[in-house]
Amino acid sequence: MVTFARRAQSQNDELTTILAGAPEGVLSLAGGFPNPATFPSELLDELMARVLRDEPGVALQYAPCEGIPSVREYLIERQERLHGRRPEREELIVTSGGMECIALACQSLIDPGDTVAVEAPTYLGALMAFDRYEAIVEGIDMDEDGLVVDALEERLEGGLRPKLLYVIPEYQNPTGRTLPLARREALVDLCRRHGVLILEDVAYREISFDGAAPPSLWSLGPDVVVQAGTFSKIFCPGVRMGWAAGPRDVIAQLAAAKQTTDQCSGGLGQKLVEAYGRAGHFERQVPASRELYASHWRALDRGLRAHMPDNVTWSEPLGGFFSWLTLPEGIDTIALRPLAIEAGVAYVPGAPFGGAPNELRVAFSYLGEPELESAASRLSSVVSSAV
Ligand SMILES: Cc1ncc(COP(=O)(O)O)c(C=O)c1O
Numbered sequence: 001m002v003t004f005a006r007r008a009q010s011q012n013d014e015l016t017t018i019l020a021g022a023p024e025g026v027l028s029l030a031g032g033f034p035n036p037a038t039f040p041s042e043l044l045d046e047l048m049a050r051v052l053r054d055e056p057g058v059a060l061q062y063a064p065c066e067g068i069p070s071v072r073e074y075l076i077e078r079q080e081r082l083h084g085r086r087p088e089r090e091e092l093i094v095t096s097g098g099m100e101c102i103a104l105a106c107q108s109l110i111d112p113g114d115t116v117a118v119e120a121p122t123y124l125g126a127l128m129a130f131d132r133y134e135a136i137v138e139g140i141d142m143d144e145d146g147l148v149v150d151a152l153e154e155r156l157e158g159g160l161r162p163k164l165l166y167v168i169p170e171y172q173n174p175t176g177r178t179l180p181l182a183r184r185e186a187l188v189d190l191c192r193r194h195g196v197l198i199l200e201d202v203a204y205r206e207i208s209f210d211g212a213a214p215p216s217l218w219s220l221g222p223d224v225v226v227q228a229g230t231f232s233k234i235f236c237p238g239v240r241m242g243w244a245a246g247p248r249d250v251i252a253q254l255a256a257a258k259q260t261t262d263q264c265s266g267g268l269g270q271k272l273v274e275a276y277g278r279a280g281h282f283e284r285q286v287p288a289s290r291e292l293y294a295s296h297w298r299a300l301d302r303g304l305r306a307h308m309p310d311n312v313t314w315s316e317p318l319g320g321f322f323s324w325l326t327l328p329e330g331i332d333t334i335a336l337r338p339l340a341i342e343a344g345v346a347y348v349p350g351a352p353f354g355g356a357p358n359e360l361r362v363a364f365s366y367l368g369e370p371e372l373e374s375a376a377s378r379l380s381s382v383v384s385s386a387v
Helices: 014-020 041-054 069-083 097-109 124-132 149-157 181-194 248-258 267-278 281-307 333-342 369-386
Strands: 092-095 115-119 136-140 164-167 197-201 225-230 242-245 322-326 359-363
Touching: 014 124, 041 267, 069 092, 069 242, 069 267, 092 097, 092 248, 097 124, 097 164, 097 197, 097 225, 097 242, 097 248, 115 124, 124 136, 136 149, 149 181, 181 197, 225 248, 242 248, 267 281, 281 322, 281 369, 333 369
Parallel strands: 115 136, 115 164, 164 197, 197 225
Antiparallel strands: 092 242, 225 242, 322 359
């Protein structure tokens, strides 16, 4: 009889359900999967051949824990271009996606019983990581403009002592909301005063629909912010590539923690991102991806406006993959889900993210535009019947 660790006993099946995909015939608004039309499949064919021909000894070998030097250098240059601040070499490492960054931060910073403050609601994967590291998670209120900084201030003044504040400042998963500049400045200032380290997750930052996102928290407070970045949404999740940028002592600990996860991010993926990036392909592909996702959002929004009952509201994202629906009080979106599946549409209920029972998340990234309109219509019928 196997005795599992205590941390293995809290199971959250929601992410497994999302990653498994929807049953045949069901239009899925559940998973935040990037659209395969944005994947650079043809270019990768050529880039992969070039990397394997020119640098097999680097791409196929173990790499330094912090990342292959030329890749790290490329990411440092990119960080300077995108955030207006050049990290020192010791302030940035390569990670195996954004999720690994969160796990490394947990491993480095969280003892059982430590408090992690999060936006309520927030990304399921992060909540699960905090849970696995036996943190006490404290949700801080959000409004249409993201985290309510005054609410956090009140909690801190009331004695809350988080080791970490986890924030997704733009196009948030699951709400789609974006924190305005004034709140970002206030947040950095508040956390600096209270000695709270911010873990900034910029997974969707580059997928803005119209204009750029406000300055990143890391650019405003590199002394109190660790930025977790990923290439999953602008390149492809299959390569599992990301970065961590932050104060050098924290980054050194994340690198040390990486020695017990994968030791190094895959060299082949690192060299592919570098080759793709240095050839200028992000500058060409990211705008095209932005346009695609903006157009997807308009299709879903059209469908919702045409069919949803009046007493249902939803967030209007300025980027990213998600919108957050609020149904009338008393409707339970977990109980409603089997009826939605029966009607041929899938979504994720709000509760697993730390949301209210009458809230739910829809993703508009994956389905095509006509399917998004049909999915909105199906979801609206189910909600209308429940109302
Ligand atoms: C907010 C957020 N952070 C991190 C991740 C994980 O990204 P990665 O594929 O790089 O691990 C996701 C993926 O959905 C996400 O939504």
